[in-house]
Amino acid sequence: MTVKVGVIGAGLMGTTHVRTLSAAVPAAEVAAVSDAVSDSAERLAREVGVETVYSDALELINDPAVDAVVIASPAGTHEQFVLACLEAGKPVLCEKPLAATPEAARHVLEAEVALGRRLVQVGFMRRFDPGYIDMKARLDHGEIGPPVLAYSTHRNASVPAGFGTEMIIKDTVVHDVDAVRWLLGQELVRATVLTPRSTSQAAPGVRDPQVVLFEAEDGLVVHVEAFVNARYGYDIGCEIVGESGTLSLERPEPVPMGFRDRFAAAYVYELESWVAAIAGGDPAGASAWDGYAASTACEAAWQALTTGRATDIALGQKPDLYANPKPLVAHP
Ligand code: ISE
Helix, strand or coil: CCEEEEEECCCHHHHHHHHHHHHHCCCEEEEEEECCCHHHHHHHHHHHCCCEEECCHHHHHCCCCCCEEEECCCHHHHHHHHHHHHHHCCCEEECCCCCCCHHHHHHHHHHHHHHCCCCEEECCHHHHCHHHHHHHHHHHCCCCCCEEEEEEEEECCCCCCCCCHHHHHHHHHHHHHHHHHHHHCCCEEEEEEECCCCCCCCCCCCCCCEEEEEEECCCCEEEEEEECCCCCCCEEEEEEEECCEEEECCCCCCCCCCHHHHCHHHHHHHHHHHHHHHCCCCCCCECHHHHHHHHHHHHHHHHHHHHCCCEECCCCCCCHHHCCCCCCCCCC
16 A cells, blocks of 8 residues: 655755655655645645645645645644644654644643544654664663763754754754653653853854753763754764663764755655554654653753753653554664
């Protein structure tokens, strides 16, 4: 069966997903594209030979010819569109963040729990990167013993104008949060933020770089460096220090300049895995719970930055629906 996918959003990520689905995921077919700016949707649809174009995303979601939906529109639209997918009973891959606020992410979570089956996957693509998958397998295998420290480095060569201090936490650090929660299999419970002197490359008033310290459930400490004007490249690092060794993420050489190059393989595997799960079974990527937990941790970090105080991350009880996440296996 070919899964007919509707893609909402014809910007950078929507375009990446449409091209990847069309060129590299034979089990899927792009059936429709939508964007509030009709010209963008039409241009993208034409590029890959898709005939159905909407300017209203809700029409795309409710189109009977669409089996499943990718959401790559601005964060402020995610809650409404994911809820509409749940109402229509359609699997949905929603770009990060799951929703603009932890409260909105909780609405999505509650709607999925009420439905009683997992239809939501959040686009945390690092979980599908071969290097991260290898680290996770070795950690779970006990290769370095119980972890005590984690270091996650997230450097962008540059960011678009308007990318401010808050976005460095909510758009950038959110990836590190998901990656370490997944690698460690633990929730983060407290956040503290340090703001070194800003680089002269940062826009006026923007705090860049930032160091976010998270404490995890069993007392281990996670150090996240976000530096979005690092100029030399898009450089992602991760090291987990355990009681009997250490594991580091492979860093490609030369350093790529952008996230779409660095995570090209991850984007393909993310879509392949998501499409394969539609035929039966839960999606293996980040769940609505993971999206909610990441947004809540980032909101706490933002509060920590603005108040200068350590801030607790209060998630509440994890619903049973998310108790046994499907393990992710290495790309065949
Ligand atoms: C961007 O918003 C993303 O989502 C990318 O995946 C991330 O690596 C980048 O640093 C963010 O700015």
